[in-house]
Amino acid sequence: MLSRAALSLFWMARYLERAESLVRLLDVSLTMGLIDVPEDRQEQLSVPLLVTGSRDTYSSLHNELTPHSLIEFLLLDSRHSGSVYSIICNARDNALQVRGNLSADVWESINLTWLELKEMRTNGVTESSAGQAFDWIRARSHVFRGAAYGTLLRNDAFRFLRLGTFVERADTTARVLDIRYWLASQSDSEEASRPFFEWNALLQSLAAFEAYQTIYGYTPDAMNVAELLILNEDVPRSLHACLKEIAGLLEQIEGDRGRGAKRLATSLYANVKYGDRDYIKHRGLGPYLEDFIVRIQGIADRIETDYMGWQRS
């Protein structure tokens, strides 16, 4: 398929996945902020900023970290390129570029999200209406996924779109896990219940709470959570599940251009597929995740240069 179209599909899907992740993250942080003691509230609120690396942008626009301004900043602020508003705008822009490759259902799902989001922005979102807004964005993300799954031809266009989804998802899972792990390990001395809340929040924001309960059935602890979100192939947002998809999709893409991307992806896939608790424990969860984040970024870059990096020659 056309390289430019592949690039747009890849990014369109990344952005849409990003919007959903951001909303899950924000939702959980706001809820945790309510449960937590006041001094930790700030810390909870800052999690989405830490995960998305937008703390500096935030402080350049706001003096205080309050739920209200956090919602404003992460949901609707057009000055912040990482807000849901900006992300959906980018997704829609990319979708517009590849309208020729999208089914009407997929295009309309994205375009409608954009039109309604603009309306939402005009009406504003308050702390009390934020829950509704989060639900709506999650639902729109499901509609997109459903439309893509149910109506797109299984060709390279579909594969590049799915690649975008899983690259973004793997990156998000690793980042959220990394930050939450770090927060949990910061505070174990003061309060016994604190790590519990952290793990809970982590599982909630990756939509894996029920999965954890089903599989482990006990109070979350660091290594169980790590095992679930890194190694368990059946958890939709685990690193293993994402890498399996990425490696599989690359395998199916037509042509011989993606050797570099395939090599990197297969190697990282092997790492999670054949990794185990002891290996991760031995390396340390923090270093393990930081290495993973660098490598998934490397795969994303390599996909772009292999398939889309046309130089006029």
Added chain:
Amino acid sequence: MRIEKAPPTLYDEIFDKEHRARPHCRGLEQWLEQADEALLAEKRREADVLFRRLGVTFNVYGEDEGIDRLIPFDLIPRVLSAADWQRLQVGLRQRVNALNRFLHDIYHGYEIIRAGVIPAEQVFANPQYQPGMQNLKVPRNIYAHIAGIDLIRHNDGEFYVLEDNLRCPSGVSYMLENRRMMMRLFPELFARMPVAPVDHYPSLLGETLKAASLQTNPTVVLLTPGRFNSAYFEHAFLARQMGIELVEGADLFVRENRVFMKTTAGPRAVDVIYRRVDDEFIDPLAGNPESMLGVPGLYAAYRCGNVVLANAMGNGVADDKSIYPFVPEMIRFYLGEEPVLRNVPTWQCRLEQDLKYVLDNLEQLVVKEAQGAGGYGMLIGPSASRAELDNFRAALKARPEHYIAQPTLSLSSSPTFVGNGIAPRHLDLRPFVLSGKKVQMVPGGLTRVALREGSLVVNSSQGGGTKDTWVLESPSC
């Protein structure tokens, strides 16, 4: 609901002079009489929401706010009888055949010029004439693969051709989307009236584009100027419907006079380009060097016969308003037939006695730029102010060869939903004619309607809207 009827001096598409529905329009009349205003208003809002979600929007040049505007859609269809369409089809086929013959001739043997039917300077001095096309063999001698012929019906009930569009005619996506919308909003109407389908247009177009190359299974792409172009929606729509790649200039490159597209599996050869980019911008090495929309080297590849452009380069000379008056003569010259469709009588201001007549009768005439389009740079005498008339008079004297003039035709009208009821509004018709192995068209076209009361300008950039166009199938109509 209250239906305001057109005065008897006008031709109305639905009602006759006695304000009775024409025989083929009785079903529509019943529907209109039963229609309830609130329901129609509701349906109109629904249509707006659907069009917006679909993204059927356009941009108006020179208007910042114009990004993503909807073309107003009128819910009341324009209806053509089977007999009307039969006649139109014969006339359109004839006309497009003659125009293709003309284009081939002016780039090869120049017979029509040598026969003295068309003055040489009208062809060779025309800025749209491409000397580079001389003696270039194009498959099947087809230049205008896709033609959009603008027609109006005068108060004598006859159809007249207003303009031939042989470069990049647009609007066909509205024809298709309007139909889809009507079927969704008023399914019961389709059960009542035998409306001929139009939705096979993309497959006919695909067939036509494949036939534009002599290869067995050519790779066809659609070249768009990109998403800021006013017709981008249409480009994406057609590409998707035909299952071909929608490419921009930067997606293509030329190597050793072959055109390739940049795909994820490497370079892929392109055989036919359905281009929606104008001649001037298609290749910065041949046309406008500033063009970012084109492909360097494309014209050379085309001239080597390695790629087919649809439509061909250099078609502009045949749809220019200064060539228009000669089309009936072309039909007689190339086909030996009498033209089925009429031309609007046209005064060519380059001719001394025509200019004199135009200047003396400016208040009654429509004056157009020979190379203008989109309803810009046009004077409608009867509705012009003194200052506008004076301006045009001066312009005509300064550069007479740039203008043509025509009598002010009374475009036919059709009942249109205007908010406080139904009233007659003027309209035109643009059928799309495809030339491949044979000349084909779907029954219908794009109907544009001037929504302002009394207005004769149907262009979407100037307050025009669209209607669904129904050709009725029953031979009894």
